[in-house]
Amino acid sequence: MYYLRLARGYRALDLARWLLTATxxxxxAAFLLRALGRALNGTGGNLERLLWCLPPLAAVAWFAAAAARAVPAQHPERITGLTAAGAGPARIRLLVAGEIALACALGSAFTLLLFLILRNDIAGPSLAPDLxxxxxxxxxxxxxxxxxxxLVAGVSAACAIRFPESLPGRPAEPVRTRYAPLRLLLPVPVLLAGLGLELYGLRPDATDAERTLALPGGLPATSPALLIGWALTAVALGLWTGPLLALAGRLLALRRPEPLRLLAGRGLTARARGLGTPLAVLTALLALLLVAWRNWARTDTEVPVLTLVEGALVLACAVxxxxxxxxxxxxxxRPALDALDRLGTPTGLLAGTAALRALAAGGVLLLTGGLTVLLCPLL
Incomplete structure (x- = not known):
């Protein structure tokens, strides 16, 4: 209980994160209970419906991991108090993971309660098969x-918190801005394999009989080679997002840069490792949604409501x-920003560096996202 008292004092941002996780x-949980209700009715396709629940489950786990990783940086005083009280890294990790798991459990319990209430002869005939x-x-x-x-959200949160650099009083590791050669060369064979599979699926003698993989949401059927090939190309472009951000930052600071370009370039290079993965995930999701939207508009297909809800949930978790x-x-x-403020740095200069960083990162994402969309075989 002493650790829980030290962990109290939620701010508006903490409450928003907690409510987002529970929502x-x-x-x-509604998707999972719908799959259970359909299975009870014996309508078939039970495994497919459960697999369709995996993307939102992975999205919630991804958001839980990102939120848990940010807790030590957002609340260093809370981590300091827990450390002074004798809590080690494992106990702090369990405390943060337990907090996120509790939010998920309460959200699931609310859905289960609503599910049981609707099953008590309250729902109409349209919801009866789902319940x-x-x-x-x-x-x-x-x-x-x-x-x-x-369980999945708690484990993801526990594995995401990094030690020892996140704990006060421990020596901070230097920020690494260079990528290992293996990290830079790894996407090359993945990209070549993806392009090879796409070319094989789009060969002139390919027939419609090979398009045996039915996609959900009213999307056209495709072949496994095309889908796996596009997934590999998207993964390769996502792996290059971080290095390209670092390269853009170095290009901004080339030659003899003025303070605006120097601060923007150094800041983007230092943040490239941290921003690469979440930006790559968000870009891939936006590319996939754009491709799906173009196919729906081209074929004048009515989009299922559940597909829209699931897509909105996955996109919201990524954002x-x-x-x-x-x-x-x-x-x-924050220490670097405080030092610049003590030196009398104009506010307009800091705002300009943020805008320049955002512009350079947007150019990188436009490149990787545009290539992901262009290489999609569903276009």
Missing amino acids: AAAVV GMGVPLPPAAPVALLAVLP AALAARLHELRADR
């Missing part, structure tokens, strides 16, 4: 199904994870 967990009305509900089935969500990472990086650079 996202409630939506994913499994008329079929006895095994008590252990929804509990076991919904226990996966807080929230990026916001958490940006807040974490800003907290890490």
Whole structure:
């Protein structure tokens, strides 16, 4: 209880993060309970519906990991108090992971309560198949199904917190701005393999009979080679996002830069490692949504509501994870910003460097995202 008292004192940002986690967990729990209700009715396709729940589950786990990683940087005084009270890295990690798992559990419990209320002859005929009305509900089935969500989110949060550099009083590791040669060369074979599979799927003698993979959401059927090839190319371009951000920062600071270009270039180079992964994930999701939207508009297909809800949830989790990472990086650079403020740096100069960094990062994302869209075989 002493550790919980030290962990109190939520701010508006903490409450927003907690509510976002609980809301996202409630939506994913609704998808899982719908799959359970359909399975109780024996409508078939149970495995496919459960697999369709994996993207939002992974999105919630990704957001939980990003939010947990940002906690030590956002609240150094809280971590200091826990450390002074005798809590080690493992106990602090368990405390943060338990907080996120509790939010997911409460969101899941709210959805389960609503599910049970609607099953009590309240829902209309349109919702009856999704709720499994008329079929006895095994008590252990929804509990076991919904226990996966807080477990996955808690484990992701516990694994995301980095030690020892996140704890006050420990020596901070120097910021690495260079990438190892293996990190730079790894995407090359992945990209070549993806392009090879796409060319194989688009060969002139390929027939429509090979398009045996039915995509959800009204998207056209495709072949496994095309889908796997595009996934590999997207992964390769995502792996290059961080190095390209660092390269853009170095290009900004070339020659004899004025203070605006120097601060923007050095700042972008220092943040490239932290921003590379969340920006790559967000760019890939936006590219996928753009491709899907163009296909829906081209074929005049009515988009299922559940597909829109799931896409909005995954995109919201990606944006929230990026916001958490940006807040974490800003907290890490707070001493440097305070030093610049004590030196009398004009506010307009700092705003200009932020705008220039955003412009350079936007150019990199436009390059990687545009290539991801152009290489998609569904266009």
